[in-house]
Amino acid sequence: MTRNAIKNDLFADDHLRQKINRLGDPLAEIKKHIHFGALAAEVD
Secondary structure, eight states, X not given: OOOOSOOOXXXXXXXXXXXXXXXXXXXXXXXXXXXHHHHHHHHO
């Protein structure tokens, strides 16, 4: 039987999602200050 140092976590996706929720989404904060639709129109 081969042993592997990597442990598979059935809940890895949930842990990652919880970490992101704890840290906050920086794009959501930026969106409060920048109107991306207007910015895209200016760039186009």
